[in-house]
Amino acid sequence: MTDPLRRYSDTLAALTRDGLLRVLPGTSTPPDLLDFSGNDYLGLARRPELVEAAAEAGSRFGAGATGSRLLSGNTSLHEAIEARIARDKGAEAALVFSSGYQANAACIAALLDKTVLGAEPLVFADRLNHASMHLGCALAGARQTRYRHLDLENLQALLEQYKDEPKPKVILSETVFGMDGDQIDVARLQALALRFGALLYLDEAHATGVFGPNGFGLAETIELAPTTVVMGTFSKALGVSGGYVACSTLVRDFLINKAGGFIFSTAPSPLVLGAALCAWELLPGLTAERAGLLARAERLRQTMRTMGLDTGASTTQIVPVILGDPVRTTAARDKLAALGIRVSAVRPPTVPQGSSRLRLGLSAAHTDADLERLVQSLGEVVRSL
Ligand SMILES: Cc1ncc(COP(=O)(O)O)c(C=O)c1O
Structure with missing residues:
Protein backbone atom coordinates (compact mmCIF):
# COMPACT_ATOMS: atom_id res chain seq x y z
CA MET A 1 0.00 0.00 0.00
CA THR A 2 1.36 3.46 -0.79
CA ASP A 3 1.86 5.86 2.10
CA PRO A 4 -0.39 8.90 1.40
CA LEU A 5 2.14 11.15 3.21
CA ARG A 6 5.31 9.95 1.46
CA ARG A 7 5.39 12.62 -1.25
CA TYR A 8 5.11 15.35 1.35
CA SER A 9 8.00 14.01 3.40
CA ASP A 10 10.09 13.59 0.21
CA THR A 11 9.38 17.23 -0.62
CA LEU A 12 10.50 18.39 2.82
CA ALA A 13 13.66 16.28 2.52
CA ALA A 14 14.46 17.85 -0.87
CA LEU A 15 13.92 21.37 0.48
CA THR A 16 16.21 20.59 3.41
CA ARG A 17 18.90 19.24 1.06
CA ASP A 18 18.76 22.43 -1.09
CA GLY A 19 18.88 24.83 1.87
CA LEU A 20 15.33 25.99 1.11
CA LEU A 21 13.36 24.54 4.01
CA ARG A 22 11.07 27.10 5.66
CA VAL A 23 10.65 26.94 9.43
CA LEU A 24 8.79 29.28 11.73
CA PRO A 25 11.07 31.61 13.65
CA GLY A 26 11.13 31.28 17.45
CA THR A 27 8.65 33.29 19.46
CA SER A 28 10.98 34.41 22.23
CA THR A 29 11.94 38.07 22.07
CA PRO A 30 15.24 38.91 23.76
CA PRO A 31 15.00 42.27 25.58
CA ASP A 32 17.56 43.99 23.33
CA LEU A 33 16.24 42.46 20.09
CA LEU A 34 16.56 44.76 17.13
CA ASP A 35 13.93 43.78 14.56
CA PHE A 36 14.34 44.44 10.84
CA SER A 37 12.22 41.47 9.76
CA GLY A 38 8.79 43.14 9.78
CA ASN A 39 6.80 45.53 7.62
CA ASP A 40 5.71 47.86 10.41
CA TYR A 41 7.28 50.75 8.49
CA LEU A 42 5.74 53.52 10.58
CA GLY A 43 5.91 51.73 13.93
CA LEU A 44 2.10 51.78 14.22
CA ALA A 45 1.45 48.12 15.13
CA ARG A 46 1.83 48.74 18.86
CA ARG A 47 0.44 52.27 19.02
CA GLY A 285 0.15 63.59 10.10
CA LEU A 286 3.17 61.30 9.72
CA THR A 287 5.10 63.29 7.10
CA ALA A 288 8.16 63.73 9.34
CA GLU A 289 8.22 59.98 10.15
CA ARG A 290 8.09 59.14 6.43
CA ALA A 291 10.88 61.58 5.58
CA GLY A 292 13.06 60.31 8.44
CA LEU A 293 12.46 56.69 7.45
CA LEU A 294 13.42 57.25 3.81
CA ALA A 295 16.46 59.38 4.70
CA ARG A 296 17.72 56.70 7.10
CA ALA A 297 17.20 54.03 4.42
CA GLU A 298 19.27 56.07 1.99
CA ARG A 299 22.11 56.49 4.51
CA LEU A 300 22.01 52.77 5.22
CA ARG A 301 22.31 51.93 1.51
CA GLN A 302 25.26 54.30 1.09
CA THR A 303 27.07 52.77 4.06
CA MET A 304 26.42 49.26 2.87
CA ARG A 305 27.71 50.05 -0.60
CA THR A 306 30.96 51.35 0.89
CA MET A 307 31.16 47.98 2.67
CA GLY A 308 30.88 46.24 -0.71
CA LEU A 309 27.37 44.92 -0.05
CA ASP A 310 24.84 44.64 -2.88
CA THR A 311 21.58 46.45 -2.08
CA GLY A 312 20.16 46.03 -5.59
CA ALA A 313 18.09 48.93 -6.92
CA SER A 314 16.38 49.76 -3.62
CA THR A 315 15.17 53.35 -3.20
CA THR A 316 12.69 52.77 -0.37
CA GLN A 317 12.35 51.58 3.23
CA ILE A 318 13.00 48.00 2.05
CA VAL A 319 16.70 47.28 1.69
CA PRO A 320 17.88 43.89 0.42
CA VAL A 321 21.40 42.62 1.03
CA ILE A 322 21.83 40.25 -1.88
CA LEU A 323 24.16 37.38 -0.97
CA GLY A 324 23.15 34.97 -3.77
CA ASP A 325 23.44 31.58 -2.14
CA PRO A 326 20.54 30.36 0.07
CA VAL A 327 22.77 28.52 2.56
CA ARG A 328 25.02 31.57 3.10
CA THR A 329 21.90 33.71 3.44
CA THR A 330 20.34 31.61 6.19
CA ALA A 331 23.73 31.36 7.92
CA ALA A 332 23.99 35.17 7.90
CA ARG A 333 20.45 35.48 9.26
CA ASP A 334 21.20 33.02 12.07
CA LYS A 335 24.46 34.74 13.00
CA LEU A 336 22.71 38.11 13.15
CA ALA A 337 20.02 36.55 15.34
CA ALA A 338 22.74 35.36 17.73
CA LEU A 339 23.81 39.02 17.96
CA GLY A 340 20.25 40.08 18.79
CA ILE A 341 19.32 41.33 15.31
CA ARG A 342 16.37 39.82 13.49
CA VAL A 343 16.27 40.00 9.69
CA SER A 344 14.50 37.85 7.10
CA ALA A 345 16.33 35.45 4.82
CA VAL A 346 14.49 35.38 1.51
CA ARG A 347 15.24 32.54 -0.88
CA PRO A 348 13.77 31.04 -4.05
CA PRO A 349 11.01 30.63 -5.04
CA THR A 350 10.14 33.96 -3.33
CA VAL A 351 13.05 35.58 -5.23
CA PRO A 352 14.79 34.38 -8.43
CA GLN A 353 17.50 31.69 -8.25
CA GLY A 354 20.90 33.11 -7.33
CA SER A 355 19.47 36.20 -5.61
CA SER A 356 18.89 34.95 -2.05
CA ARG A 357 19.07 37.87 0.28
CA LEU A 358 18.67 39.30 3.71
CA ARG A 359 15.67 41.60 3.63
CA LEU A 360 15.81 44.63 5.89
CA GLY A 361 12.48 46.31 6.55
CA LEU A 362 13.17 49.69 8.12
CA SER A 363 10.75 51.39 10.48
CA ALA A 364 10.27 54.97 11.59
CA ALA A 365 10.63 53.53 15.10
CA HIS A 366 14.31 52.62 14.45
CA THR A 367 16.94 55.09 15.64
CA ASP A 368 20.29 56.08 14.11
CA ALA A 369 21.94 54.03 16.88
CA ASP A 370 19.89 50.98 15.82
CA LEU A 371 21.16 51.35 12.28
CA GLU A 372 24.76 51.69 13.47
CA ARG A 373 24.38 48.47 15.43
CA LEU A 374 22.92 46.76 12.36
CA VAL A 375 25.75 47.92 10.08
CA GLN A 376 28.45 46.89 12.51
CA SER A 377 26.95 43.44 13.10
CA LEU A 378 26.28 42.91 9.42
CA GLY A 379 29.91 43.76 8.62
CA GLU A 380 31.13 41.19 11.18
CA VAL A 381 28.72 38.52 9.98
CA VAL A 382 29.44 38.92 6.26
CA ARG A 383 33.21 38.80 6.87
CA SER A 384 32.76 35.56 8.80
CA LEU A 385 30.76 33.72 6.11
C1 LIG B 1 3.20 43.02 -2.85
C2 LIG B 1 2.33 42.29 -1.91
N1 LIG B 1 1.03 42.15 -2.21
C3 LIG B 1 0.18 41.51 -1.38
C4 LIG B 1 0.62 40.97 -0.20
C5 LIG B 1 -0.36 40.24 0.68
O1 LIG B 1 -0.77 41.09 1.68
P1 LIG B 1 -1.26 40.52 3.12
O2 LIG B 1 -0.01 40.23 3.89
O3 LIG B 1 -2.04 41.65 3.67
O4 LIG B 1 -2.06 39.31 2.87
C6 LIG B 1 1.95 41.11 0.18
C7 LIG B 1 2.41 40.55 1.47
O5 LIG B 1 3.47 40.08 1.65
C8 LIG B 1 2.84 41.77 -0.70
O6 LIG B 1 4.13 41.90 -0.41
Whole structure:
Protein backbone atom coordinates (compact mmCIF):
# COMPACT_ATOMS: atom_id res chain seq x y z
CA MET A 1 0.00 0.00 0.00
CA THR A 2 1.36 3.46 -0.79
CA ASP A 3 1.86 5.86 2.10
CA PRO A 4 -0.39 8.90 1.40
CA LEU A 5 2.14 11.15 3.21
CA ARG A 6 5.31 9.95 1.46
CA ARG A 7 5.39 12.62 -1.25
CA TYR A 8 5.11 15.35 1.35
CA SER A 9 8.00 14.01 3.40
CA ASP A 10 10.09 13.59 0.21
CA THR A 11 9.38 17.23 -0.62
CA LEU A 12 10.50 18.39 2.82
CA ALA A 13 13.66 16.28 2.52
CA ALA A 14 14.46 17.85 -0.87
CA LEU A 15 13.92 21.37 0.48
CA THR A 16 16.21 20.59 3.41
CA ARG A 17 18.90 19.24 1.06
CA ASP A 18 18.76 22.43 -1.09
CA GLY A 19 18.88 24.83 1.87
CA LEU A 20 15.33 25.99 1.11
CA LEU A 21 13.36 24.54 4.01
CA ARG A 22 11.07 27.10 5.66
CA VAL A 23 10.65 26.94 9.43
CA LEU A 24 8.79 29.28 11.73
CA PRO A 25 11.07 31.61 13.65
CA GLY A 26 11.13 31.28 17.45
CA THR A 27 8.65 33.29 19.46
CA SER A 28 10.98 34.41 22.23
CA THR A 29 11.94 38.07 22.07
CA PRO A 30 15.24 38.91 23.76
CA PRO A 31 15.00 42.27 25.58
CA ASP A 32 17.56 43.99 23.33
CA LEU A 33 16.24 42.46 20.09
CA LEU A 34 16.56 44.76 17.13
CA ASP A 35 13.93 43.78 14.56
CA PHE A 36 14.34 44.44 10.84
CA SER A 37 12.22 41.47 9.76
CA GLY A 38 8.79 43.14 9.78
CA ASN A 39 6.80 45.53 7.62
CA ASP A 40 5.71 47.86 10.41
CA TYR A 41 7.28 50.75 8.49
CA LEU A 42 5.74 53.52 10.58
CA GLY A 43 5.91 51.73 13.93
CA LEU A 44 2.10 51.78 14.22
CA ALA A 45 1.45 48.12 15.13
CA ARG A 46 1.83 48.74 18.86
CA ARG A 47 0.44 52.27 19.02
CA PRO A 48 -2.12 52.40 21.87
CA GLU A 49 -4.57 54.44 19.74
CA LEU A 50 -4.91 51.53 17.32
CA VAL A 51 -5.51 49.00 20.07
CA GLU A 52 -8.09 51.32 21.67
CA ALA A 53 -9.80 51.90 18.31
CA ALA A 54 -10.01 48.11 17.83
CA ALA A 55 -11.61 47.68 21.26
CA GLU A 56 -14.04 50.52 20.62
CA ALA A 57 -15.08 49.12 17.25
CA GLY A 58 -15.47 45.70 18.88
CA SER A 59 -17.76 47.00 21.56
CA ARG A 60 -19.89 48.78 18.94
CA PHE A 61 -19.97 46.21 16.14
CA GLY A 62 -18.82 42.93 17.78
CA ALA A 63 -15.61 40.93 17.52
CA GLY A 64 -16.63 39.31 14.27
CA ALA A 65 -18.70 40.40 11.30
CA THR A 66 -20.81 37.18 11.51
CA GLY A 67 -21.12 36.69 7.77
CA SER A 68 -20.28 37.80 4.25
CA ARG A 69 -20.88 41.46 3.43
CA LEU A 70 -23.73 40.31 1.19
CA LEU A 71 -25.46 38.52 4.08
CA SER A 72 -25.08 39.70 7.68
CA GLY A 73 -21.59 41.25 7.62
CA ASN A 74 -22.08 44.76 6.24
CA THR A 75 -21.66 47.49 8.89
CA SER A 76 -21.33 51.26 8.79
CA LEU A 77 -17.67 50.75 9.78
CA HIS A 78 -16.98 48.76 6.59
CA GLU A 79 -18.64 51.47 4.55
CA ALA A 80 -16.88 54.28 6.43
CA ILE A 81 -13.37 52.94 5.83
CA GLU A 82 -14.18 52.33 2.17
CA ALA A 83 -15.49 55.85 1.72
CA ARG A 84 -12.35 57.24 3.37
CA ILE A 85 -10.00 55.14 1.22
CA ALA A 86 -11.85 56.06 -1.97
CA ARG A 87 -11.65 59.76 -1.13
CA ASP A 88 -7.98 59.68 -0.20
CA LYS A 89 -6.97 57.59 -3.18
CA GLY A 90 -8.86 59.84 -5.57
CA ALA A 91 -11.10 56.92 -6.63
CA GLU A 92 -14.87 56.68 -6.86
CA ALA A 93 -15.09 53.68 -4.57
CA ALA A 94 -13.23 51.09 -2.52
CA LEU A 95 -13.79 47.55 -1.23
CA VAL A 96 -12.09 45.90 1.76
CA PHE A 97 -10.90 42.30 2.19
CA SER A 98 -9.60 40.26 5.12
CA SER A 99 -6.08 40.19 3.69
CA GLY A 100 -4.07 41.63 0.86
CA TYR A 101 -3.45 38.13 -0.44
CA GLN A 102 -7.19 37.54 -0.60
CA ALA A 103 -7.80 40.91 -2.27
CA ASN A 104 -5.32 40.14 -5.05
CA ALA A 105 -6.44 36.56 -5.57
CA ALA A 106 -10.14 37.48 -5.58
CA CYS A 107 -10.02 40.70 -7.62
CA ILE A 108 -7.51 39.61 -10.25
CA ALA A 109 -9.32 36.29 -10.75
CA ALA A 110 -12.62 38.13 -11.28
CA LEU A 111 -11.20 40.87 -13.52
CA LEU A 112 -9.47 38.31 -15.78
CA ASP A 113 -12.47 35.96 -16.01
CA LYS A 114 -12.63 34.86 -19.66
CA THR A 115 -16.35 34.14 -19.53
CA VAL A 116 -16.85 37.80 -18.61
CA LEU A 117 -14.26 39.15 -21.06
CA GLY A 118 -15.35 36.93 -23.93
CA ALA A 119 -11.74 35.84 -24.54
CA GLU A 120 -8.62 34.95 -22.61
CA PRO A 121 -7.08 38.32 -21.76
CA LEU A 122 -3.53 39.29 -22.63
CA VAL A 123 -1.92 39.77 -19.22
CA PHE A 124 1.32 41.73 -19.00
CA ALA A 125 2.97 41.32 -15.60
CA ASP A 126 6.20 42.51 -14.03
CA ARG A 127 8.25 39.37 -13.56
CA LEU A 128 8.79 40.08 -9.86
CA ASN A 129 5.12 40.53 -8.92
CA HIS A 130 3.89 39.03 -5.64
CA ALA A 131 2.66 35.43 -5.39
CA SER A 132 -0.91 36.57 -4.67
CA MET A 133 -1.07 38.27 -8.08
CA HIS A 134 0.07 35.06 -9.74
CA LEU A 135 -2.63 33.20 -7.83
CA GLY A 136 -5.29 35.55 -9.22
CA CYS A 137 -4.06 34.83 -12.76
CA ALA A 138 -3.91 31.09 -12.11
CA LEU A 139 -7.47 31.06 -10.73
CA ALA A 140 -8.65 32.75 -13.92
CA GLY A 141 -6.61 30.34 -16.06
CA ALA A 142 -4.92 33.37 -17.63
CA ARG A 143 -1.39 33.04 -18.95
CA GLN A 144 0.94 35.89 -18.14
CA THR A 145 3.41 37.59 -20.44
CA ARG A 146 6.13 38.62 -18.03
CA TYR A 147 8.07 41.76 -18.81
CA ARG A 148 11.49 42.57 -17.38
CA HIS A 149 11.32 43.98 -13.87
CA LEU A 150 10.38 47.71 -13.92
CA ASP A 151 11.29 47.86 -17.62
CA LEU A 152 8.60 49.99 -19.23
CA GLU A 153 10.44 49.94 -22.58
CA ASN A 154 10.08 46.19 -22.58
CA LEU A 155 6.41 46.48 -21.61
CA GLN A 156 5.80 49.02 -24.37
CA ALA A 157 7.45 46.77 -26.95
CA LEU A 158 5.16 43.91 -25.91
CA LEU A 159 2.08 46.14 -26.03
CA GLU A 160 3.11 47.27 -29.54
CA GLN A 161 3.58 43.67 -30.59
CA TYR A 162 0.06 42.73 -29.50
CA LYS A 163 -1.68 46.01 -30.31
CA ASP A 164 -3.82 44.61 -33.13
CA GLU A 165 -4.97 41.62 -31.08
CA PRO A 166 -8.64 42.16 -30.25
CA LYS A 167 -8.27 40.48 -26.83
CA PRO A 168 -8.69 42.55 -23.65
CA LYS A 169 -5.36 43.69 -22.19
CA VAL A 170 -4.45 43.91 -18.52
CA ILE A 171 -1.23 45.14 -16.88
CA LEU A 172 -0.30 43.99 -13.36
CA SER A 173 2.41 45.57 -11.23
CA GLU A 174 3.41 46.32 -7.69
CA THR A 175 4.30 49.98 -7.15
CA VAL A 176 6.95 49.45 -4.44
CA PHE A 177 8.37 45.94 -4.81
CA GLY A 178 8.33 44.04 -1.54
CA MET A 179 11.53 42.03 -1.90
CA ASP A 180 13.65 44.57 -3.80
CA GLY A 181 12.51 47.89 -2.40
CA ASP A 182 12.52 49.55 -5.83
CA GLN A 183 9.58 51.37 -7.40
CA ILE A 184 7.72 51.81 -10.66
CA ASP A 185 7.09 55.13 -12.40
CA VAL A 186 3.30 55.05 -11.87
CA ALA A 187 2.55 58.05 -14.09
CA ARG A 188 4.39 56.50 -17.06
CA LEU A 189 2.83 53.11 -16.42
CA GLN A 190 -0.70 54.52 -16.33
CA ALA A 191 -0.02 56.55 -19.48
CA LEU A 192 1.11 53.37 -21.27
CA ALA A 193 -1.96 51.48 -20.09
CA LEU A 194 -4.24 54.25 -21.36
CA ARG A 195 -2.42 54.49 -24.68
CA PHE A 196 -2.86 50.78 -25.37
CA GLY A 197 -6.36 50.48 -23.92
CA ALA A 198 -5.26 48.17 -21.09
CA LEU A 199 -6.78 47.81 -17.65
CA LEU A 200 -4.10 48.64 -15.05
CA TYR A 201 -3.96 46.86 -11.68
CA LEU A 202 -1.47 48.27 -9.16
CA ASP A 203 -0.46 46.64 -5.88
CA GLU A 204 0.45 49.28 -3.30
CA ALA A 205 1.02 46.87 -0.37
CA HIS A 206 4.45 48.35 0.41
CA ALA A 207 3.76 51.91 -0.77
CA THR A 208 0.65 52.55 1.34
CA GLY A 209 1.63 54.63 4.36
CA VAL A 210 5.14 55.41 3.11
CA PHE A 211 4.72 57.21 -0.24
CA GLY A 212 2.49 59.98 -1.53
CA PRO A 213 2.15 63.49 -0.09
CA ASN A 214 -0.24 62.19 2.60
CA GLY A 215 1.04 58.63 2.77
CA PHE A 216 -1.78 57.16 0.71
CA GLY A 217 0.59 55.45 -1.73
CA LEU A 218 2.44 56.19 -4.97
CA ALA A 219 -0.85 56.31 -6.88
CA GLU A 220 -1.73 59.38 -4.81
CA THR A 221 0.68 61.28 -7.09
CA ILE A 222 -1.38 60.63 -10.25
CA GLU A 223 -4.93 61.27 -11.29
CA LEU A 224 -6.42 57.79 -11.29
CA ALA A 225 -8.06 56.74 -14.53
CA PRO A 226 -11.35 54.83 -14.19
CA THR A 227 -9.50 51.92 -15.85
CA THR A 228 -6.90 51.80 -13.06
CA VAL A 229 -7.54 49.59 -10.02
CA VAL A 230 -5.32 50.19 -6.99
CA MET A 231 -4.93 47.49 -4.38
CA GLY A 232 -3.25 48.00 -1.02
CA THR A 233 -2.96 46.51 2.45
CA PHE A 234 -3.46 47.49 6.08
CA SER A 235 -0.91 44.85 7.06
CA LYS A 236 2.37 46.68 6.41
CA ALA A 237 2.82 50.38 7.25
CA LEU A 238 -0.63 50.58 8.83
CA GLY A 239 0.39 47.94 11.35
CA VAL A 240 -2.89 45.97 11.27
CA SER A 241 -4.11 43.44 8.66
CA GLY A 242 -6.46 43.36 5.69
CA GLY A 243 -6.52 44.60 2.14
CA TYR A 244 -8.46 46.96 -0.09
CA VAL A 245 -8.99 47.96 -3.68
CA ALA A 246 -9.74 51.53 -4.75
CA CYS A 247 -11.50 51.65 -8.09
CA SER A 248 -14.44 52.98 -10.09
CA THR A 249 -17.98 52.36 -8.82
CA LEU A 250 -18.48 50.08 -11.81
CA VAL A 251 -15.50 47.89 -10.90
CA ARG A 252 -16.62 47.78 -7.24
CA ASP A 253 -20.12 46.68 -8.29
CA PHE A 254 -18.58 44.05 -10.57
CA LEU A 255 -16.32 42.71 -7.78
CA ILE A 256 -19.24 42.52 -5.34
CA ASN A 257 -20.98 40.30 -7.90
CA LYS A 258 -18.09 38.26 -9.27
CA ALA A 259 -15.15 38.13 -6.82
CA GLY A 260 -15.51 34.78 -5.04
CA GLY A 261 -13.08 35.81 -2.29
CA PHE A 262 -15.44 38.68 -1.48
CA ILE A 263 -18.77 36.92 -1.88
CA PHE A 264 -17.98 33.64 -0.10
CA SER A 265 -15.87 34.94 2.79
CA THR A 266 -16.82 36.51 6.12
CA ALA A 267 -16.42 40.29 6.09
CA PRO A 268 -13.27 41.65 7.82
CA SER A 269 -13.60 41.81 11.60
CA PRO A 270 -14.70 45.15 13.08
CA LEU A 271 -11.74 44.86 15.50
CA VAL A 272 -9.36 44.93 12.57
CA LEU A 273 -11.18 47.64 10.63
CA GLY A 274 -11.45 49.87 13.71
CA ALA A 275 -7.66 49.76 14.07
CA ALA A 276 -7.09 50.08 10.32
CA LEU A 277 -9.30 53.18 10.04
CA CYS A 278 -7.51 54.74 13.01
CA ALA A 279 -4.11 54.06 11.36
CA TRP A 280 -5.35 55.39 8.00
CA GLU A 281 -6.50 58.64 9.63
CA LEU A 282 -3.06 59.07 11.23
CA LEU A 283 -1.22 58.88 7.87
CA PRO A 284 -1.40 62.54 6.76
CA GLY A 285 0.15 63.59 10.10
CA LEU A 286 3.17 61.30 9.72
CA THR A 287 5.10 63.29 7.10
CA ALA A 288 8.16 63.73 9.34
CA GLU A 289 8.22 59.98 10.15
CA ARG A 290 8.09 59.14 6.43
CA ALA A 291 10.88 61.58 5.58
CA GLY A 292 13.06 60.31 8.44
CA LEU A 293 12.46 56.69 7.45
CA LEU A 294 13.42 57.25 3.81
CA ALA A 295 16.46 59.38 4.70
CA ARG A 296 17.72 56.70 7.10
CA ALA A 297 17.20 54.03 4.42
CA GLU A 298 19.27 56.07 1.99
CA ARG A 299 22.11 56.49 4.51
CA LEU A 300 22.01 52.77 5.22
CA ARG A 301 22.31 51.93 1.51
CA GLN A 302 25.26 54.30 1.09
CA THR A 303 27.07 52.77 4.06
CA MET A 304 26.42 49.26 2.87
CA ARG A 305 27.71 50.05 -0.60
CA THR A 306 30.96 51.35 0.89
CA MET A 307 31.16 47.98 2.67
CA GLY A 308 30.88 46.24 -0.71
CA LEU A 309 27.37 44.92 -0.05
CA ASP A 310 24.84 44.64 -2.88
CA THR A 311 21.58 46.45 -2.08
CA GLY A 312 20.16 46.03 -5.59
CA ALA A 313 18.09 48.93 -6.92
CA SER A 314 16.38 49.76 -3.62
CA THR A 315 15.17 53.35 -3.20
CA THR A 316 12.69 52.77 -0.37
CA GLN A 317 12.35 51.58 3.23
CA ILE A 318 13.00 48.00 2.05
CA VAL A 319 16.70 47.28 1.69
CA PRO A 320 17.88 43.89 0.42
CA VAL A 321 21.40 42.62 1.03
CA ILE A 322 21.83 40.25 -1.88
CA LEU A 323 24.16 37.38 -0.97
CA GLY A 324 23.15 34.97 -3.77
CA ASP A 325 23.44 31.58 -2.14
CA PRO A 326 20.54 30.36 0.07
CA VAL A 327 22.77 28.52 2.56
CA ARG A 328 25.02 31.57 3.10
CA THR A 329 21.90 33.71 3.44
CA THR A 330 20.34 31.61 6.19
CA ALA A 331 23.73 31.36 7.92
CA ALA A 332 23.99 35.17 7.90
CA ARG A 333 20.45 35.48 9.26
CA ASP A 334 21.20 33.02 12.07
CA LYS A 335 24.46 34.74 13.00
CA LEU A 336 22.71 38.11 13.15
CA ALA A 337 20.02 36.55 15.34
CA ALA A 338 22.74 35.36 17.73
CA LEU A 339 23.81 39.02 17.96
CA GLY A 340 20.25 40.08 18.79
CA ILE A 341 19.32 41.33 15.31
CA ARG A 342 16.37 39.82 13.49
CA VAL A 343 16.27 40.00 9.69
CA SER A 344 14.50 37.85 7.10
CA ALA A 345 16.33 35.45 4.82
CA VAL A 346 14.49 35.38 1.51
CA ARG A 347 15.24 32.54 -0.88
CA PRO A 348 13.77 31.04 -4.05
CA PRO A 349 11.01 30.63 -5.04
CA THR A 350 10.14 33.96 -3.33
CA VAL A 351 13.05 35.58 -5.23
CA PRO A 352 14.79 34.38 -8.43
CA GLN A 353 17.50 31.69 -8.25
CA GLY A 354 20.90 33.11 -7.33
CA SER A 355 19.47 36.20 -5.61
CA SER A 356 18.89 34.95 -2.05
CA ARG A 357 19.07 37.87 0.28
CA LEU A 358 18.67 39.30 3.71
CA ARG A 359 15.67 41.60 3.63
CA LEU A 360 15.81 44.63 5.89
CA GLY A 361 12.48 46.31 6.55
CA LEU A 362 13.17 49.69 8.12
CA SER A 363 10.75 51.39 10.48
CA ALA A 364 10.27 54.97 11.59
CA ALA A 365 10.63 53.53 15.10
CA HIS A 366 14.31 52.62 14.45
CA THR A 367 16.94 55.09 15.64
CA ASP A 368 20.29 56.08 14.11
CA ALA A 369 21.94 54.03 16.88
CA ASP A 370 19.89 50.98 15.82
CA LEU A 371 21.16 51.35 12.28
CA GLU A 372 24.76 51.69 13.47
CA ARG A 373 24.38 48.47 15.43
CA LEU A 374 22.92 46.76 12.36
CA VAL A 375 25.75 47.92 10.08
CA GLN A 376 28.45 46.89 12.51
CA SER A 377 26.95 43.44 13.10
CA LEU A 378 26.28 42.91 9.42
CA GLY A 379 29.91 43.76 8.62
CA GLU A 380 31.13 41.19 11.18
CA VAL A 381 28.72 38.52 9.98
CA VAL A 382 29.44 38.92 6.26
CA ARG A 383 33.21 38.80 6.87
CA SER A 384 32.76 35.56 8.80
CA LEU A 385 30.76 33.72 6.11
C1 LIG B 1 3.20 43.02 -2.85
C2 LIG B 1 2.33 42.29 -1.91
N1 LIG B 1 1.03 42.15 -2.21
C3 LIG B 1 0.18 41.51 -1.38
C4 LIG B 1 0.62 40.97 -0.20
C5 LIG B 1 -0.36 40.24 0.68
O1 LIG B 1 -0.77 41.09 1.68
P1 LIG B 1 -1.26 40.52 3.12
O2 LIG B 1 -0.01 40.23 3.89
O3 LIG B 1 -2.04 41.65 3.67
O4 LIG B 1 -2.06 39.31 2.87
C6 LIG B 1 1.95 41.11 0.18
C7 LIG B 1 2.41 40.55 1.47
O5 LIG B 1 3.47 40.08 1.65
C8 LIG B 1 2.84 41.77 -0.70
O6 LIG B 1 4.13 41.90 -0.41
